[in-house]
Amino acid sequence: MQRRSHSLALLLGIALLGGCASQLPLREAHSVDLQRYMGTWYVIAHVPYFAERGDVATADEYHLKPDGTIAVTYHYRKGFEAPEKTWGGKAWLPDPSNTAHWKVQLVWPLRSDYVIVDLSPDYGSVLVGLPSRKLMWIMARERQLPDAEYRRLLDVAKAQGFPVDEVRKVPQKPEDLGQPGFDTP
Structure with a gap:
């Protein structure tokens, strides 16, 4: 039941915020190879909102299914000593020619x-990110991202109109807790 309520809260937040778009469309990445994109992405930073706030050691995992849909699994903990939890969903391409x-x-x-x-x-x-620009995520294949690449992605986010002053890093290891710029559990 807790997983379902967490999932529902997460999706409600995304749906409500995603429907507020009034800016120009986002510039999307070109030529995303879906096979190459699949796998685990660690959440390095995000614009926190109620459903993700306080989660640590978070990651998104994507698997391309034979029917062309994408299985989505979110991994998280409510503390580094807490057991890992997951919830799942699905994704699809509304326009198969646009993989971004x-x-x-x-x-x-x-x-x-x-x-x-x-x-x-x-x-x-x-x-x-969401077209509304209210939520965004910086993710990486490793639990840490070099500072230069993190700053580059923040610059891209700022140029696209995301609220980079609200971005907080997600603790991926216990030493991250309490450090400047990190979300607090």
Whole structure:
């Protein structure tokens, strides 16, 4: 029941915030190779909101299914000593020719946009956001991201109109707790 309420709260937040778009469309990453994009992405930083606030050691995992949809699993902990929890959903491409713009559904019937705004050439880091620009995530294949790449992605986010002053890093290891710029559990 707790997993379901966490999922519902997460999706409601995304759906409500995602529906507020009044700016120009986001510039999307070009030519996203879905096979290469699949796998685990650690959440390095985000604009926190109620459903994710306080989560640590978070990651998104994507798997391309034979029918073309994408299985989505969110991994998180409510503290480093707490057991890992997961919840799942699905994603799909509303336009199969545009692999940078997905629809995500974590709880039926609610769905949200998922826009790959910037993707490093080596598929090592990514900036994902909502068209409303109220929420965004910086993710990487490793639990840490070099400072220069993190700053580059923040610059891209700022140029796209995201509220970079609200961005907080997600603690991926216990030593991150309490450090400047990190979300607090």
